[in-house]
Amino acid sequence: MKLLPRSLESLVSELSRWPGVGERSALRYSMALLRSGKSSVDNLKKALSELQTEISTCPQCFFWTQTKHCPLCESYERSATQLCIVRDCPDVIALERFRKQGWQYHVLQGLLSPLNGVGPSDVRINELFTRIKEKNVTEMIIALDATIEGDATALYIRDRLSEEFPHVKVSRTALGLPAGSSVEYLDPSTLEHALRYRTEF
Numbered sequence: 001m002k003l004l005p006r007s008l009e010s011l012v013s014e015l016s017r018w019p020g021v022g023e024r025s026a027l028r029y030s031m032a033l034l035r036s037g038k039s040s041v042d043n044l045k046k047a048l049s050e051l052q053t054e055i056s057t058c059p060q061c062f063f064w065t066q067t068k069h070c071p072l073c074e075s076y077e078r079s080a081t082q083l084c085i086v087r088d089c090p091d092v093i094a095l096e097r098f099r100k101q102g103w104q105y106h107v108l109q110g111l112l113s114p115l116n117g118v119g120p121s122d123v124r125i126n127e128l129f130t131r132i133k134e135k136n137v138t139e140m141i142i143a144l145d146a147t148i149e150g151d152a153t154a155l156y157i158r159d160r161l162s163e164e165f166p167h168v169k170v171s172r173t174a175l176g177l178p179a180g181s182s183v184e185y186l187d188p189s190t191l192e193h194a195l196r197y198r199t200e201f
Contacts, residue, residue: 062107084141111149
């Protein structure tokens with residue numbers, strides 16, 4: 001016997017599809033909405049509607065925007081000749097969280113994964129190289145995940161850069177032991193990267 005009313009059960013079902021939200025959490029969120037009153041639900045409905053109709057991606061860097069270009073690309077304080085390459089929009093937020101950086105970003109919207117059929121044309125790599133040419137980019141910081149896909153994407157970009165734009169300076173974010181960590185408790189992948197990308201002491 002189903003205990004929940006159909007509408008509440010439907011909401012719980014939809015919420016439980018979200019990343020990191022199980023059925024119990026979905027039920028708690030649904031109960032909170034039910035108790036919050038009509039105005040709160042109406043505000044949520046408006047926000048969800050605007051999310052669907054007003055948010056797009058910047059045609060230059062592919063970060064989220066609600067205008068023609070995102071604030072990062074329109075900022076006069078940022079250098080258009082210095083690009084930081086990231087996998088997705090939340091990575092930009094993480095890099096900007098504690099200090100505003102001086103560069104612009106390029107969001108790939110994914111990583112290369114040949115085993116899964118994801119090639120350069122499936123992410124924003126071609127747009128990246130068009131931008132390098134048009135904006136006379138001189139430096140590139142690759143801030144991609146420390147995974148097989150992240151490594152493959154970083155190597156592909158580096159090798160293609162060396163062929164087409166050898167003058168562009170390329171660097172990658174440091175990979176290895178987090179500050180305050182104990183070697184004993186680190187996972188093998190983190191230790192492997194720490195040893196591979198060791199620096200002179």
